[in-house]
Amino acid sequence: MKAFRCGDVVPGCNREFLGVDRADILAQVAAHAREDHHVDVDDALVRAVEANLHDEV
Ligand SMILES: [Zn+2]
Incomplete structure (x- = not known):
């Protein structure tokens, strides 16, 4: 699982x-x-989300 x-x-x-x-x-x-x-999702927002994804057990 991933968390954000x-x-x-x-x-x-x-x-x-x-x-x-x-x-x-x-x-x-x-x-x-x-x-x-x-706001609409753009490349910058996708990168911001990916940079802050956490692994959740
Ligand atoms: Zn929010």
Whole structure:
């Protein structure tokens, strides 16, 4: 499992995501980014998410 904390990229956001792999996390983050941060996912955001992915056991 992979985990991502939005607050690592967007200070003040406490949303956390759990996914089976990178693609799963990115799909969830893309929806959250659009709905809650009103931004579209671009290459920079994908890299920011990947840089902050954690392995979750
Ligand atoms: Zn967020």
